[in-house]
Amino acid sequence: MTAPHLDQLAILGAKPAFERPLPVGQLYFPSWEKYEARFRDIFARQYYTNQGPLTQELERRLEAFFGVRHAICVTNATIGLIMAAESLGLKGKVVTPSFTFIATAQSLEWANLRPAFCDIDLRTHCVTPETIAPYLDEDVSAILAVNLWNGSCDPRTLEEFAAAHNLKLFFDSAHSFGCEVDGVPIGGFGDVEVFSFHATKVFSAAEGGCLTTNNDEIAKRLRNIRSSYGAGPPVPVVKTSNGRMSEAQAAVALMSLEDFPAILARNERLFGLYRACLARAPGLRLLEPTNVSKTNHQYIVVDVEAETFGLTRDQLLRALKAENIVARRYFHPGAHRCMPWADRDSGKTAALPNTETLCERIMQFPTGALVSDEAVARLGDLLETLSKRAPDVRKALEE
Ligand SMILES: Cc1ncc(COP(=O)(O)O)c(C=O)c1O
Known part of the structure; x- marks a missing residue:
């Protein structure tokens, strides 16, 4: 293929190189045949939400995929981030990067917390102990790190740093589905990790997300905050919400997993x-x-x-x-x-x-x-x- 000449550049008035817009997002969607079969199944059951069989199956499969004790599916990652902050009982400020999608910081506001914006490393685009340290004071109760693009923070170093400062650590891992650090899937680090299953993400439910944790107590609180407990008896929480994943979302996610x-x-x-x-x-x-x-x-x-x-x-x-x-x-x-x-x-x-x-x-x-x-x-x-x-x-x- 030869390079286009100057007079073929659309900015100079030529026809655009592409007839239809070429989008940035992943935008995977299952084949019509698979989609139709899954949705016929949902219609036959007439069970559309409230921790239905597809959402339960998805949670079990995601627990195996991530190698974690709990995967808790939700409507989207923004709700998931708010729920994560609430489940950790945080107060005051949370150190988080400014170089992130706005939902990371907005979720803290919704949880009545204040973001303390820190810088990121130029090579990884992620936070490090060095970029977080200047923002620590007695009002800070947690670190919300963001695993960006196709890579991640250094989660083990951050775990050590958070423990040394007696801080909770949770991750916005909206971008990191399917990534591993030294052979360990992202999903099992910190207190909680939050994933997005938005249509533009590598793993799609069209809209959706999930929270992962190895902590049984946090998982119980998360299920109660979400509503539709999914497993085990209710435990007391201060606030509840509606973060439920519908069966339609779970169906698309199961096909994405396949x-x-x-x-x-x-x-x-x-x-x-x-x-x-x-x-x-x-x-x-x-x-x-x-x-x-x-x-x-x-x-x-x-x-x-x-x-x-x-x-x-x-x-x-x-x-x-x-x-x-x-x-x-x-x-x-x-x-x-x-x-x-x-x-x-x-x-x-x-x-x-x-x-x-x-x-x-x-x-x-x-x-x-x-x-x-x-x-x-x-x-x-x-x-x-x-x-x-x-x-x-x-x-x-x-x-
Ligand atoms: C880093 C990051 N965090 C959070 C979100 C919010 O995800 P959702 O659209 O599932 O609420 C996104 C979505 O683009 C994101 O890129």
């Missing part, structure tokens, strides 16, 4: 194709999975070095959008620059230099079920052309 090895293999292939095509675009660096012995290759995360590539991250995004390529800046801005914290904590933002840097440089490329090998190849050619003709593209963007 297809998961194929999804992983497909992701790995796409990641390899991107690695090869990005190597031809100087100034664009693909983030390789960090700290994990097994990855899900869920995201194509790229650091844009503007001087070398010729376009800034935001200029590149605009040029790609013209081609119908829906790449995203994710995360931008950092949570500390969003409401309500931007106002509340004004003046403290300069303390997060790595977060600020990544918010300006990082972007996600399309991947997942709707992206073909051929699409990645075409995208690679476009990147090469965009970089070679960067001055003309910049000029076109200014007009």
Whole structure:
């Protein structure tokens, strides 16, 4: 395949390279035949929610998958994060990164806690004891670490650090389904981990999520906070909610689990194709999975070095959008620059230099079920052309 000529770039008025938008998310969905069979089954039973047989089966299978004592399925990960904070009996502040999806920090507000935003490591994009330590004081009761992209924090070091400071530790592992650290699945670290089964994630229930823990007492509280206990008698909790997973969600999740090895293999292939095509675009660096012995290759995360590539991250995004390529800046801005914290904590933002840097440089490329090998190849050619003709593209963007 030859690289497109300048006059073939959509930013200069040519036809977009892709007829339909190329999205960022994983967007796997089971085949119609499988879907229909599962849903006929639900209709025949006429049991649609309240810890039904499919949700129970999913929880048992996820416990085996993660190698944990308890997997507790919920409506989505945001509710799961709120429930996790509530189950740990936290007070005051929780140290958490600003470089994350907004739900991480918002969940703390919903649980009547305050996020104390810390910085992240530039290589892994995750928190470390060194980035957390400056934010510890007597009001801090926990650390909410985020396992990002295709990799993770160093969970064992964080466990030791949290224990040494007498803090609870829980993980937003929304991105980390199927990843392992030294052969141990993410899901068994800290007090609780929370996973998202949103349609854009590597493991989908269309909407959904689960909490994992090896602590029987926390699990009992979580089941009561969620409602529909699922196992064992009720235990007293201060607040309950409705975080129940429906049978429709559980059905999609069970099909995702069945297809998961194929999804992983497909992701790995796409990641390899991107690695090869990005190597031809100087100034664009693909983030390789960090700290994990097994990855899900869920995201194509790229650091844009503007001087070398010729376009800034935001200029590149605009040029790609013209081609119908829906790449995203994710995360931008950092949570500390969003409401309500931007106002509340004004003046403290300069303390997060790595977060600020990544918010300006990082972007996600399309991947997942709707992206073909051929699409990645075409995208690679476009990147090469965009970089070679960067001055003309910049000029076109200014007009
Ligand atoms: C890091 C992170 N945390 C939490 C969430 C929230 O997940 P959900 O959409 O299942 O509520 C997301 C979703 O994108 C996420 O990326």
